[in-house]
Amino acid sequence: MKYLFTLLAVFFLVSGCRKPIDSGGKPGWTLELLGPLVKTDLTLNKILGLETINASLDVNLADIGITSGNQIIIPPINNVQFPDYTTPITDIFEQLEIESGRLSFEILNSMPINIKAGSKITFFSQGDNVALFSHAIATDISSNGGAYSFTPGFDLAGKIIKKALVIRVEDFSSDGSVGPVNVSGNESFSIAIKLDQPVAENVWINSGNELSLDDTLDFNMVGNDLPTDTYNGKLSLFVNNGLPADFYVQLYFLNDNKNILDSMFVGNTNVSSALINGSGEVTEPIETRLDVTFDNQRINDLENAIYAVPVIKMVTTPGNGTVVIRKTNFQTQQLVADVKVDIQ
Amino acid sequence: MKKLIFVLFLVLTGLSSEAQNDLTTQFSQWDKVPGARYIPSALDMKNEKVQIGFGGGFWLTNNFVNYDLFSNVIQNGGIDSISMSDFISKAGNEKNIIGAGLDGNLFQIAVKAKAGSKDLYILGGIASRTALNLRISETLLELAWKGNKQFAGKTVELGPFGVNAWTGTEYSLGLVGHNLVESGDFNLSVAGKLKLITSSFALYMEDTKATMYTDPDGRFIDLNFNYNIKMAGVGDSNFPIFGKPAGSGIGFDLSATGKYKGVQFSLAMVDIGRIKYTKDTREYAQSGLVHYEGYIYDYFFGGSQTEDSLNSVYTPNEREGFNFSMPLPTRFLASAQYGFGKEEEYDQHTVGFLFYQGFNQVPVSVKISNFNVFYTYNLKNIWRIGMSFTGGGYGKISAGIHSAVGVSKSICWGIGLENLPAFFSPSLGNGLALNSNLVIQIGRQK
Numbered sequence: 001m002k003y004l005f006t007l008l009a010v011f012f013l014v015s016g017c018r019k020p021i022d023s024g025g026k027p028g029w030t031l032e033l034l035g036p037l038v039k040t041d042l043t044l045n046k047i048l049g050l051e052t053i054n055a056s057l058d059v060n061l062a063d064i065g066i067t068s069g070n071q072i073i074i075p076p077i078n079n080v081q082f083p084d085y086t087t088p089i090t091d092i093f094e095q096l097e098i099e100s101g102r103l104s105f106e107i108l109n110s111m112p113i114n115i116k117a118g119s120k121i122t123f124f125s126q127g128d129n130v131a132l133f134s135h136a137i138a139t140d141i142s143s144n145g146g147a148y149s150f151t152p153g154f155d156l157a158g159k160i161i162k163k164a165l166v167i168r169v170e171d172f173s174s175d176g177s178v179g180p181v182n183v184s185g186n187e188s189f190s191i192a193i194k195l196d197q198p199v200a201e202n203v204w205i206n207s208g209n210e211l212s213l214d215d216t217l218d219f220n221m222v223g224n225d226l227p228t229d230t231y232n233g234k235l236s237l238f239v240n241n242g243l244p245a246d247f248y249v250q251l252y253f254l255n256d257n258k259n260i261l262d263s264m265f266v267g268n269t270n271v272s273s274a275l276i277n278g279s280g281e282v283t284e285p286i287e288t289r290l291d292v293t294f295d296n297q298r299i300n301d302l303e304n305a306i307y308a309v310p311v312i313k314m315v316t317t318p319g320n321g322t323v324v325i326r327k328t329n330f331q332t333q334q335l336v337a338d339v340k341v342d343i344q
Numbered sequence: 345m346k347k348l349i350f351v352l353f354l355v356l357t358g359l360s361s362e363a364q365n366d367l368t369t370q371f372s373q374w375d376k377v378p379g380a381r382y383i384p385s386a387l388d389m390k391n392e393k394v395q396i397g398f399g400g401g402f403w404l405t406n407n408f409v410n411y412d413l414f415s416n417v418i419q420n421g422g423i424d425s426i427s428m429s430d431f432i433s434k435a436g437n438e439k440n441i442i443g444a445g446l447d448g449n450l451f452q453i454a455v456k457a458k459a460g461s462k463d464l465y466i467l468g469g470i471a472s473r474t475a476l477n478l479r480i481s482e483t484l485l486e487l488a489w490k491g492n493k494q495f496a497g498k499t500v501e502l503g504p505f506g507v508n509a510w511t512g513t514e515y516s517l518g519l520v521g522h523n524l525v526e527s528g529d530f531n532l533s534v535a536g537k538l539k540l541i542t543s544s545f546a547l548y549m550e551d552t553k554a555t556m557y558t559d560p561d562g563r564f565i566d567l568n569f570n571y572n573i574k575m576a577g578v579g580d581s582n583f584p585i586f587g588k589p590a591g592s593g594i595g596f597d598l599s600a601t602g603k604y605k606g607v608q609f610s611l612a613m614v615d616i617g618r619i620k621y622t623k624d625t626r627e628y629a630q631s632g633l634v635h636y637e638g639y640i641y642d643y644f645f646g647g648s649q650t651e652d653s654l655n656s657v658y659t660p661n662e663r664e665g666f667n668f669s670m671p672l673p674t675r676f677l678a679s680a681q682y683g684f685g686k687e688e689e690y691d692q693h694t695v696g697f698l699f700y701q702g703f704n705q706v707p708v709s710v711k712i713s714n715f716n717v718f719y720t721y722n723l724k725n726i727w728r729i730g731m732s733f734t735g736g737g738y739g740k741i742s743a744g745i746h747s748a749v750g751v752s753k754s755i756c757w758g759i760g761l762e763n764l765p766a767f768f769s770p771s772l773g774n775g776l777a778l779n780s781n782l783v784i785q786i787g788r789q790k
Binding site: 029030031032033034035036037038039040046236238334335336337338341 | 496636
């Protein structure tokens with residue numbers, strides 16, 4: 001936010017108040033400034049912006065043949081395997097190699113029977129035969145609301161997760177129901193898995209995939225104590241793109257009714273993708289320069305703006321498979337001002 | 345009203361640009377205690393037993409800004425490009441300096457004594473001294489005025505830049521051996537003064553240099569800088585000027601004056617020594633090479649600032665409670681004068697020159713040489729009046745008049761008026777100063 005206002009203050013500065021210098025009036029002089037304002041790097045984990053990865057599913061008793069019925073007694077169950085369950089976890093990437101993160105899962109038993117210690121739960125990335133991890137429940141989980149949670153202690157570094165997770169429940173055992181119970185056929189226990197603060201080492205994203213970031217920020221230049229001199233000039237956004245994706249960058253200014261009054265960049269707002277090889281790997285960054293000039297109408301629009309909406313759209317480079325963004329790939333954005341200030 | 349102020353400004357500034365060193369006293373009162381402030385060996389008490397002097401003055405001058413800039417500002421209601429371009433073109437070197445001072449010769453005394461057949465003068469005095477200077481390069485002025493784009497693609501030296509100031513009280517005790525050596529028509533007088541100086545405030549900044557490079561596309565600015573500012577007497581309980589002493593030191597003045605027939609020549613070294621500051625001291629220092637690529641943010645939109653490489657420039661390392669010393673404004677003076685039109689006890693006409701050279705940039709001193717020529721007419725040994733021309737030092741080429749008049753047999757009032765060309769053309773004026781002194785001569789027989 002602080003940067004946004006710095007940016008907008010400079011925007012205003014270079015665009016200036018609308019008073020043209022009066023050639024027949026007070027004397028003045030011109031100050032010409034050239035230099036960088038702001039610089040930032042867009043890296044893999046900033047793009048993903050992942051705080052947690054969550055997945056959950058229900059494991060139904062019906063899947064092991066316990067069907068509906070009134071006042072039936074569910075017999076003890078010993079070492080039964082449920083069919084595999086698959087749950088999607090993201091639509092952003094195809095697969096992600098983890099550098100670090102904190103994994104945990106929780107079981108909530110809503111069934112009228114308990115879950116006995118020793119029942120085993122195994123997690124796979126979809127399509128993999130090698131398990132991400134497997135865990136045998138250490139204590140019985142009581143019926144009708146019993147819970148169990150576990151945090152694996154192993155190192156997640158190098159583990160690869162894919163966009164869907166397969167959960168396998170095997171060696172499932174229970175003491176059965178205590179007396180007759182009504183069974184609707186929807187009796188289940190849930191498994192929720194959570195990866196907190198994941199840091200990615202590499203990520204594979206489908207070619208031509210689109211990610212968008214929109215946000216609405218309060219914006220009000222009215223009341224700012226700006227000098228009454230005349231400014232004009234140019235802002236240049238230099239983008240050195242080391243990511244395998246095209247970017248479209250825009251900042252919209254909205255009025256009180258959230259109608260667009262103006263946009264920061266005019267014309268081409270496309271930042272070209274880095275060059276990639278056949279494996280979707282970045283081979284060479286590409287630099288793009290976007291220039292912004294201002295006129296009095298645009299300054300009017302700024303003064304009337306109540307909201308600012310930054311929009312960044314990222315489209316991975318089209319191809320046959322996936323592109324890979326490694327931790328070492330990043331995009332550098334730098335805003336440079338070339339300002340002429342007519343001082344009265 | 346603005347014009348009236350400007351006229352007053354001109355009138356005031358007509359009073360001695362050479363007050364930067366009270367040099368006018370050397371043109372009309374070289375043989376009295378005001379002149380003995382710098383060249384004590386030239387003191388010639390003739391038939392007086394005691395001289396007591398009082399005086400004071402202030403000065404503000406520079407060697408690159410003329411009155412016409414201020415005149416244009418007033419006439420145009422502001423500074424315009426032409427005025428400022430003209431100003432910068434006149435500041436076209438790295439020796440630009442602005443100096444100011446406030447001096448009070450609170451008490452000066454010279455007492456004649458005898459040592460065998462020779463006259464000895466015992467000198468004493470108390471003086472308050474306050475001065476400051478500012479050095480600023482043409483490039484820095486251009487940067488401030490026109491911005492940095494003009495320097496794109498070039499490495500420019502922004503220095504030298506320096507600000508120095510100090511204030512103190514000087515207690516002096518000296519001895520003049522008048523005509524100590526006599527050989528035919530040749531006489532030689534020598535003098536030395538020991539000075540105890542206490543100072544309540546100092547700002548000491550040796551010349552700072554800095555280079556700047558602006559990328560032609562504005563992608564980065566490289567700044568190589570090195571500055572060190574030492575201050576003393578800046579404690580919360582101590583008002584910077586006229587406060588409690590923050591330092592003290594010893595200084596010496598040495599001079600010799602020879603006379604041969606109508607010619608008198610003098611050499612002097614003034615303010616040899618240093619002041620050591622021990623109280624309420626602070627230092628602000630920093631150096632380094634900054635490669636500035638803008639404020640570093642973690643996200644392009646809505647992010648927060650994570651790094652500011654320029655921060656190292658304006659965030660100095662601070663130190664307190666240490667000792668440092670600052671040299672006195674040491675300078676060398678050489679003068680020669682020739683008197684002719686001999687009357688019974690005096691020369692009706694005196695012509696001469698005076699040269700001074702500073703050895704450092706401590707206020708009052710300056711490394712730029714100053715040269716003066718003067719003429720003084722003596723009217724019946726009651727009124728000396730004359731004219732001088734000067735160039736260099738803190739100021740530019742200028743001219744003035746000086747006067748010392750005996751308001752009674754025992755009292756002499758001296759004043760120096762310089763910067764007279766400013767009355768005729770603002771472009772020739774560049775100073776603001778006023779000084780005057782009074783000498784009481786006791787035991788005068790005639």
